[in-house]
Amino acid sequence: MLEGAEFYFNVDHGYLEGLVRGCKASLLTQQDYINLVQCETLEDVKIHLQTTDYGNFLANETNPLTVSKIDTEMRKKLCREFEYFRNHSLEPLSTFFTYMTCSYMIDNVILLMNGALQKKSVKEILVKCHPLGRFTEMEAVNIAETPSDLFNAVLVETPLAPFFQDCMSENTLDELNIELLRNKLYKSYLEAFYKFCKNHGDVTAEIMCPILEFEADRRAFIITLNSFGTELSKDDRETLYPTCGKLYPEGLRLLAQAEDFDQMRRVAEHYGVYKPLFEAVGDGDGDTRLVLIFYKHKVQMNVLAFNRQFHYGVFYAYAKLKEQEMRNIVWIAECISQRHRTKINSYIPIL
Amino acid sequence: MAAPGLRAQMDSLLLQLLRDLEELEAKRAALNARVEEGWFSLSKARYAMGAKSVGPLQYASRMEPQVCVYTSEAQDGLQKVWVVRASAQTPEEVGPREAALRRRKGLSRTPEPESSPAPRDPLNWFGILVPHSLRHAQASFREGLQLAADMASLQIRIDWGQSQLRGLQEKLKQLEPQSA
Numbered sequence: 001m002l003e004g005a006e007f008y009f010n011v012d013h014g015y016l017e018g019l020v021r022g023c024k025a026s027l028l029t030q031q032d033y034i035n036l037v038q039c040e041t042l043e044d045v046k047i048h049l050q051t052t053d054y055g056n057f058l059a060n061e062t063n064p065l066t067v068s069k070i071d072t073e074m075r076k077k078l079c080r081e082f083e084y085f086r087n088h089s090l091e092p093l094s095t096f097f098t099y100m101t102c103s104y105m106i107d108n109v110i111l112l113m114n115g116a117l118q119k120k121s122v123k124e125i126l127v128k129c130h131p132l133g134r135f136t137e138m139e140a141v142n143i144a145e146t147p148s149d150l151f152n153a154v155l156v157e158t159p160l161a162p163f164f165q166d167c168m169s170e171n172t173l174d175e176l177n178i179e180l181l182r183n184k185l186y187k188s189y190l191e192a193f194y195k196f197c198k199n200h201g202d203v204t205a206e207i208m209c210p211i212l213e214f215e216a217d218r219r220a221f222i223i224t225l226n227s228f229g230t231e232l233s234k235d236d237r238e239t240l241y242p243t244c245g246k247l248y249p250e251g252l253r254l255l256a257q258a259e260d261f262d263q264m265r266r267v268a269e270h271y272g273v274y275k276p277l278f279e280a281v282g283d284g285d286g287d288t289r290l291v292l293i294f295y296k297h298k299v300q301m302n303v304l305a306f307n308r309q310f311h312y313g314v315f316y317a318y319a320k321l322k323e324q325e326m327r328n329i330v331w332i333a334e335c336i337s338q339r340h341r342t343k344i345n346s347y348i349p350i351l
Numbered sequence: 352m353a354a355p356g357l358r359a360q361m362d363s364l365l366l367q368l369l370r371d372l373e374e375l376e377a378k379r380a381a382l383n384a385r386v387e388e389g390w391f392s393l394s395k396a397r398y399a400m401g402a403k404s405v406g407p408l409q410y411a412s413r414m415e416p417q418v419c420v421y422t423s424e425a426q427d428g429l430q431k432v433w434v435v436r437a438s439a440q441t442p443e444e445v446g447p448r449e450a451a452l453r454r455r456k457g458l459s460r461t462p463e464p465e466s467s468p469a470p471r472d473p474l475n476w477f478g479i480l481v482p483h484s485l486r487h488a489q490a491s492f493r494e495g496l497q498l499a500a501d502m503a504s505l506q507i508r509i510d511w512g513q514s515q516l517r518g519l520q521e522k523l524k525q526l527e528p529q530s531a
Contacts, residue, residue, distance in 0.1 A: 071402040107401070111408065118411040118476070128403050179479040226480035287483040291399045330402050334394040340387060 005202045009310035012090045017309070020318050023081060024306060026053035028325055029351050036332050037344055042067070045333055067333045072128075074326045078319070079131035085315060092200065096312045098159050099193045100319060104133025105160055106189060109141055110182045113150075113173055116142035135159075146170050147181055163188035166239075176231065183223065183240040190216055194244040200312075207305050207313035214301060216245030217274070218294050224255050224264055225287055246271055261286050296348050299324050303350065321350055354526050361519045368512040375505045378498050385495035392488035399482040409476045417470050418496060429511055432503040434496050437470055 009017075028036075032052055039045045042065045046058045057073050058065065086097045108129040115125040122139055129138065137154050144150035150173075151164045167184045171177050190212060197208040220241040227237050238256035241247075247255065247267075254267045265281075268274040277297060281289045298320065305317035328347035335344040397405045418434050425431050474481055474489055 068402065068406065111403070114476075114478075115408060118409065120408065120411070125408060128406075128408055130403075175475045176479050182478075183480075223480060226482055230479055232479060288395055288399075291482070327398060327402075331394070331398055334397070338387070338390055338394065340391050343391075 005204075005310040013093055013312075016085055016088060016093070017314060020085065020314050021306070024314075024318050024321070027321060027350055028052055028328075030349050033328065033332070033347060033349060036329065039332075039336055042070070042333060042337055045070070045329075045336065049329075067330055067337055070333055071326065071330050074329065075131055078322050078326070082132055082319065093312055093315075095196065096204075096315070099189075099196060100316060101132050102159055102163070102189050102193075103186065104130040105135055105158065106133070106163075106182065106185045108133040108135075108138060109150075109155070109160070109185075110178060112138065112141040113144070113178050113181075114175075117173070117175070117178070145172055147173065147177075160185065160189075162192060179232075180236065180240070183219075186219070187240060187242040190219070190242045191244045197312075203308055203311035204313060207308060207311050208316065211298075211301050211305070211313065211316070213245045214273075214298065216242035217247045217251075218298070220245065220247055220252060220255055221264065221268070221274075221294070222291070224258055225261070225290065228260060246273065292346065292348070295324060295327075299348055299350055324348060325350060354523065357519060357523050357526065361516065361523070364512060364516050364519065368509060368516065371505055371509045371512065375502060375509065378502045378505065382495050382498040382502065385491045385498065389488045389491035389495065392484045392491060395484035396477075396482050396488065399484065400477070405477060405485070410473070414473075415470060417473065420500065430504075430507050432500050432507070434500045 032048070035048050036045060039048060046065060049058070050056060054074070054077065057077055058070065061069050061073065082097075086094070089097055111129060112122070112125055115122070122142055126138065135158050137158060140154045141150065144154055147164070147167050147169050151161070151168060155161055155164065163185050166188060167181050169177075173181070194209065194212045194216070197212065198205050223237065223240050234256050238252065241252045241255070243249070243252065251267055251271065254270075255264065258264045258267060265278045268278045277293050278290075280293050302317035302320045302324075305311075305313040328350075331347055332344060335341055393405055415437075417437055419437055420432060420434055422430050422432050474485060477485060
């Protein structure tokens with residue numbers, strides 16, 4: 001691959017890169033967050049958001065305003081921006097965008113299958129699906145009873161098809177198997193995305209590969225943490241870890257044997273990147289703090305992506321930063337609506 | 352004279368009533384704290400899992416209760432309220448209690464014992480690998496349930512105490528004009 005993206009990147013993708021940098025500049029600032037934290041009700045939050053780039057996005061919402069409605073409208077706004085980028089993109093950026101949407105598609109598929117298990121109507125769930133992960137065969141997902149069914153009947157034409165290789169089985173989809181399916185699909189997807197970025201080479205690989213490596217390792221840690229005290233066996237757990245991160249192969253093998261938080265911490269201490277993260281967790285409520293610290297590190301990496309030009313990572317980074325912003329706003333809104341303000345400042349500032 | 356004896360009775364009743372009220376207030380504050388904690392842990396779980404992953408989509412509109420409320424008459428004729436997990440195989444009191452418990456759970460005493468499937472943990476509605484904040488939420492709500500049952504029993508005792516006190520006051524009024 002001929003290096004030197006600065007010579008020909010702008011021909012195909014310059015317009016979109018300019019656009020995404022403009023969008024990035026309109027993310028909420030520290031001052032905006034300080035204003036939001038001082039709100040007393042969700043109506044105040046709506047008024048404050050009107051002064052930001054969000055504008056009147058809640059104008060059509062009927063009373064009463066709930067946190068769930070705010071979240072849905074924010075997602076729709078991100079989706080509109082993303083669709084605009086996607087419609088104006090050329091290859092290979094279009095494939096990159098498709099890869100980005102696959103993670104939301106996986107979430108939607110799992111949401112639909114869980115809904116089928118709980119005997120919910122498809123319409124009810126479709127409303128709550130992530131708009132970025134929409135695909136035409138969504139409504140048919142709930143008829144499938146085994147993963148092979150799901151693949152052959154529904155998902156074979158979608159971008160998710162290549163990720164089903166390890167997941168084909170005849171086991172009926174109950175809660176345990178749905179969880180295994182979710183994680184295995186995500187593992188295949190992440191590894192495929194990593195390979196795509198690596199093969200593309202150039203600045204995109206330099207930016208995206210470390211980000212995806214961290215994502216893979218972060219998932220491995222979180223899967224391990226959440227599997228303590230559940231019926232998931234250690235062998236099953238190991239099959240869920242994505243292998244495109246720094247922890248592969250020795251770290252993942254050690255992680256699969258871990259039985260509590262301290263053993264997990266000892267595995268992390270072998271790696272220069274993860275040791276300081278675990279040290280910041282300290283003692284006490286380790287799990288929630290670890291999640292927060294991982295998100296903080298992710299935000300830092302995504303912000304740094306904007307320091308280089310002529311690569312696709314800016315689009316991925318923008319989507320992830322926007323997601324974090326939505327998480328922040330939802331957190332602040334929940335603290336306000338529950339009148340539980342002690343931890344309201346646990347949001348992660350971005351700009 | 353019956354009056355001093357009556358007064359002594361009234362005093363002890365009043366003291367007991369005040370003690371019960373204090374306990375009720377404490378339990379109410381504890382229940383509020385548990386429920387608040389539970390909802391806050393749910394918000395933390397939403398932060399980790401995604402806002403739509405912990406919500407009404409995850410549970411069925413009709414569900415089997417895991418915990419049942421039972422009442423019983425204690426020695427002093429007062430009703431006591433308690434909560435029992437539906438999967439508990441051994442009833443807390445043997446004897447006449449057994450029949451009532453069995454009836455409630457729907458298990459028949461007929462020769463062919465049909466064991467109902469073990470009730471599924473509601474935690475699994477959200478997946479197998481759930482964050483610990485969701486487990487904390489479940490634990491907080493469970494403690495809250497127990498507190499609610501205790502509060503109901505206390506409330507019954509307080510009402511009874513109040514009516515007793517009123518009865519004694521009436522008796523005292525009747526005695527006083529006579530002795531005066």
